[in-house]
Amino acid sequence: MERTLALIKPDATAKHLEGAIISRIQESGLRVVAMKRLRLSAEQAKAFYHVHAERPFFGDLVAFMTEGPIVAMVLEAEGAIAKWRDLMGPTDATKAPKGTIRGDFGTNIERNACHGSDAPETAAFEVGFFFSGLELSGL
Numbered sequence: 001m002e003r004t005l006a007l008i009k010p011d012a013t014a015k016h017l018e019g020a021i022i023s024r025i026q027e028s029g030l031r032v033v034a035m036k037r038l039r040l041s042a043e044q045a046k047a048f049y050h051v052h053a054e055r056p057f058f059g060d061l062v063a064f065m066t067e068g069p070i071v072a073m074v075l076e077a078e079g080a081i082a083k084w085r086d087l088m089g090p091t092d093a094t095k096a097p098k099g100t101i102r103g104d105f106g107t108n109i110e111r112n113a114c115h116g117s118d119a120p121e122t123a124a125f126e127v128g129f130f131f132s133g134l135e136l137s138g139l
Contacts, residue, residue, distance in 0.1 A: 002080040003033070005126035007115035010068035013037075017105050018071050021114065024101060025075060028087050034074040034131050040066050048129055057110070064110055072130040081123055084116045 008021050018037075025032060040048070045065040052058050075084055089096030093106025093113070106112035117123035127136070 001076050001078060002120070002123075003074055003076045003127060004080045004084050004117045004123045005115070005130065006073045006075050006084055008071040008073075009111070009113055009115060010064065010066075010070060011107065011111040012105055012113040013069050013071060015105070017113065021101055021105070022071075022073075024087060025073070025084075028083060030075040030077045030080060030083055030087070032073050033076045034135050035071065036130070037069050037071050039069045042066050048126070060110065074127050074131055074136065081117055081120065085118070088112075088114050088116050 006025065008018055012018070012021060022032065022035075042062055045062045046053070049058065049061055049065070052061060077083055087101060089100025089102040089106075091102070091112060092109040093102040093111070094108055096103035096106060096112075098104060101114050102112045106114075117126050
């Protein structure tokens with residue numbers, strides 16, 4: 001079994017889309033093994049997105065991710081990373097097909113409703129960023 005991180009971003013929580021997104025996750029065969037709602041501080045958002053620190057959009061990304069609450073989840077399934085990325089659709093919501101989360105609920109490349117890990121190494125870092133071993137033990 002593989003695990004990946006999923007985030008429901010502030011644009012989607014502001015529209016109260018958490019239930020719709022979680023339903024799609026469960027219907028797809030992904031299992032939610034841990035979940036929490038929180039609001040990131042600027043320092044936490046900078047630490048999470050540190051790989052983008054030198055990119056021109058970094059400041060806007062940090063501001064967006066701190067403007068409201070998020071829902072962080074650990075998803076599990078065979079091929080969970082690819083399965084979640086397929087369900088999300090392309091990063092740019094304007095190019096995401098209808099039927100994907102970003103295609104149905106996102107607005108643009110930044111306000112795209114959700115985040116997902118892109119590789120096993122990224123998933124390990126991201127899951128560990130939001131969830132402690134105790135929160136994941138026995139699940």
